[in-house]
Amino acid sequence: LIYPVGFYHTKARRLKEIAKILVEKYGGRVPDSFEELLKLRGVGRKTANIVMTYGFKKKGYLAIDTHCHRIPNRFGWVNTKTPEETEEALKKVLPKKYWMDFNHLFVRFGQTICSPVSPKCSVCPIQKYCKRVGVKNHR
Known part of the structure; x- marks a missing residue:
């Protein structure tokens, strides 16, 4: 699933780290705050904007890659x-x-x-x- 994505080794490692943090710190839920998303290692503005836009269907976010x-x-x-x-x-x-x-x-x-x-x-x-x-x- 993640193999076709660039830097897939790094991204796979980050996803595992983030999953662990989400379970330990956020009770297994993805934070619905742009600022909280940015605190997760490996999550930058683009990813946070995409999560807010597509994950939470919140308006006012513009994802730029x-x-x-x-x-x-x-x-x-x-x-x-x-x-x-x-x-x-x-x-x-x-x-x-x-x-x-x-x-x-x-x-x-x-x-x-x-x-x-x-x-x-x-x-x-x-x-x-x-x-x-x-x-x-x-x-």
């Missing part, structure tokens, strides 16, 4: 250097009603069309709106 950072910069929506900066910048311009679906849609789009190297601009449904910031070669 490498795709969600790269693509808005490529589009010219933001000009940021880190996923954290992108999260803050997008919160200012992206209506909250889109936050819940943003990560899922942009990850899939980044994996299939708007890849880090040689994006498939010729088949991109929104190519006429894209500024292609940082794109040197595309298909």
Whole structure:
């Protein structure tokens, strides 16, 4: 199940550690607080945002991974250097009603069309709106 994920050895070890902490400290329940999630070793902003959004169906969280950072910069929506900066910048311009679906849609789009190297601009449904910031070669 976890093998296809990058750094699967580390992530498997972290999951075991977190499971133990959840049982010992939280009575076997995942905390529904962003701040409490961040206290768990191996849980960063992206994971905490995803748990709050998809696990607890709470609004007001915007999960930014490498795709969600790269693509808005490529589009010219933001000009940021880190996923954290992108999260803050997008919160200012992206209506909250889109936050819940943003990560899922942009990850899939980044994996299939708007890849880090040689994006498939010729088949991109929104190519006429894209500024292609940082794109040197595309298909």
